[in-house]
Amino acid sequence: MPSLLQLVAEELAVPALPQVQAFARYIAGQYPDAARGVLFYGSCLRSERLEGQMLDFYVIVSDYDAAYSRKWMATWNRRLPPNVFPFQHEGLMAKVAILSLEDFHDLNRPSASAVSVWARFAQPSRLLWVADDHSRALICTAVSGAAPTLLNAALAFTEREVDVLDLWQTGFQMTYDAELRAERKDRPSSVIEFDPNRYVRLGLAALRHTPIANAYRGDKIHILPDPQGRIVQERERWPALRRNGKLLTIARLAKAAFTYADGIDYLAWKINRHAGTKIEIKPWQRRWPLVAALFLVPKLWAKGAVR
Incomplete structure (x- = not known):
């Protein structure tokens, strides 16, 4: 039987649709001094439906200071990883999360204080762009901790x-x-x-x-x-993981109000898509996305639209 690391490496090496490959190269180009790899994962990988969808990428960087020209962005990525940004390229949309090689390795292992990274990378993913063979080996090793x-x-x-x-x-x-x-x-x-x-x-x-x-x-x-x-x-350890996971979701929403353009619209789109709701964002909510998110999430939680 092949080893776990072999299976992970083989899966990561499977190519994606050409448009997605091109999107990954474009994303890597936005972080020329820091990008070590670009990973594609999520529902669009499974379905290969791209039009009107929000693709999911992770950019793995050497370190946060090299990734950003603004120090406060590096500080927030370090304190509350990952930072998440919207991207568009050739008619496709994506949300892109930024993690350092060190954080990506640690957040795929049992020592992680929340489940979000290893829960996602226990599922299939593709390494669509990588800086060099050393980075490929480090990313494969990191992903192999998730399952x-x-x-x-x-x-x-x-x-x-x-x-x-x-x-x-x-x-x-x-x-x-x-x-x-x-x-x-x-x-x-x-x-x-x-x-x-x-x-x-x-x-x-x-x-x-x-x-x-x-x-x-x-x-x-x-x-x-x-x-x-x-x-x-x-x-x-699971009561703390459940508590941390929900608190981190709210904290990341608050951070996204400053780092993610039109983040409140993305939140509404995602909930409508997965929960079958019909949320419409009002103009005041776009002006004050942090306040809107802090009111919206508890309301949806009480209704069962988010859990």
């Missing part, structure tokens, strides 16, 4: 034996519950159903790297005796 982190969390909350796809389902449901999300409740299942063979293959490789010991027997994952108490440790 074991997610599956280790799921192992702590399952029965003594479980199907590998059910384990992924548990893990994704846990991460969706640990953030404010506008997606439907069936979103974790739809992510896995897009390519179940991928999740079986990657899952079996990733399970060899989880702190919680397990074994694949027949068609089930069996959780082995845990004398070191790693299951208890994993369970005990």
Whole structure:
């Protein structure tokens, strides 16, 4: 069986549609002194539907000071990563998140204080632009931490034996519950159903790297005796992860009011798309996006449009 790192490297190397490849090169060109790699992920990768959609990219940079001409932007990216910006290129739209190589590595591992990065990169992604082979190796290593982190969390909350796809389902449901999300409740299942063979293959490789010991027997994952108490440790950290995830969502919305042009319109678009709502942004909300977001999110949360 190929190693986890081999599987991740092969997946990252799969090309995307030409328009998306060109968009990635354009984004990298906006950070000529800092960009080390551009990753594409999310629903547009799975569906290959681009028109009228918001594509998702991460730019991995050498460091934040090299990425920005304004010091305060580097400071906020360092204190509350990532910074997120809107981009347009050749008729396509995207939101682009900026992380340093160091933060990207750390946020894909169990030591991360929130789930947002490793929850996304446990799913398929593509490395569409990379500065050099050394950067490619570092990014592949960083991404390879995401699936074991997610599956280790799921192992702590399952029965003594479980199907590998059910384990992924548990893990994704846990991460969706640990953030404010506008997606439907069936979103974790739809992510896995897009390519179940991928999740079986990657899952079996990733399970060899989880702190919680397990074994694949027949068609089930069996959780082995845990004398070191790693299951208890994993369970005990989840209340803080859920709390941090929701608080970080609100904090990032507040930051986006200063860093993300038309961020309140993007928030409304995303919630309408995933939750089936019909939010219309008023002129005063565009003038005061931070105030609007702080009023809008709790209201939608109470209605169940975000969770």
